[in-house]
Amino acid sequence: GQNIDQPTEMTATEGAIVQINCTYQTSGFNGLFWYQQHAGEAPTFLSYNVLDGLEEKGRFSSFLSRSKGYSYLLLKELQMKDSASYLCAVRDRSNYQLIWGAGTKLIIKP
Amino acid sequence: KAGVTQTPRYLIKTRGQQVTLSCSPISGHRSVSWYQQTPGQGLQFLFEYFSETQRNKGNFPGRFSGRQFSNSRSEMNVSTLELGDSALYLCASSGPGQQTTDTQYFGPGTRLTVL
Numbered sequence: 001g002q003n004i005d006q007p008t009e010m011t012a013t014e015g016a017i018v019q020i021n022c023t024y025q026t027s028g029f030n031g032l033f034w035y036q037q038h039a040g041e042a043p044t045f046l047s048y049n050v051l052d053g054l055e056e057k058g059r060f061s062s063f064l065s066r067s068k069g070y071s072y073l074l075l076k077e078l079q080m081k082d083s084a085s086y087l088c089a090v091r092d093r094s095n096y097q098l099i100w101g102a103g104t105k106l107i108i109k110p
Numbered sequence: 111k112a113g114v115t116q117t118p119r120y121l122i123k124t125r126g127q128q129v130t131l132s133c134s135p136i137s138g139h140r141s142v143s144w145y146q147q148t149p150g151q152g153l154q155f156l157f158e159y160f161s162e163t164q165r166n167k168g169n170f171p172g173r174f175s176g177r178q179f180s181n182s183r184s185e186m187n188v189s190t191l192e193l194g195d196s197a198l199y200l201c202a203s204s205g206p207g208q209q210t211t212d213t214q215y216f217g218p219g220t221r222l223t224v225l
Contacts, residue, residue: 033213042200042216043153087152097166098143098214102152 002026004101011107020073028093035087083108114217122223128189131220135203142184145200196224
């Protein structure tokens with residue numbers, strides 16, 4: 001079957017680092033996406049991983065291990081504006097469909 | 111490039127009515143996906159259209175339907191509205207082809223309230 005797991009909620013302190021994990025099981029894997037969604041707004045694209053390893057983009061980095069069915073999003077130097085939900089999605093190779101996790105709500109405290 | 115646009119942005123309907131939502135994808139994108147999102151819930155996939163054909167479908171009742179036109183614009187229709195249909199409806203476009211790297215870009219959504 002297809003399944004994506006993420007923690008429901010995480011809390012971190014402004015200026016700190018936080019790691020949001022995502023584990024997945026799909027019938028065929030062909031890429032993993034991370035999106036950010038602020039309350040009441042549409043999701044916005046953050047990163048894409050298809051090969052194992054770390055992709056860095058400014059304060060945000062995303063890591064993928066295909067053999068473990070595991071990814072994480074690393075946010076550094078946290079800012080209050082990073083308070084949002086972070087969605088992990090995996091593309092199924094058989095039909096190109098994106099399978100979505102329920103999202104992780106990140107709360108940043110001063 | 112202009113982003114994904116959705117109309118209307120807000121809609122209030124009563125139970126039993128039907129509604130049609132519209133989505134215009136980013137120029138050159140041929141795939142349009144529709145999602146339903148209720149408070150505190152993740153994205154629930156409705157369906158995806160690619161080159162005027164429904165390519166994938168989620169687990170929603172037949173009251174939810176969609177179509178895509180030759181210019182890639184898409185509409186979704188919900189008939190016989192129920193209170194539980196109140197949600198944010200998001201459309202996302204990707205393309206131009208069937209590439210696994212194709213990223214979905216979301217429109218601002220239509221917030222539907224059913225009274």
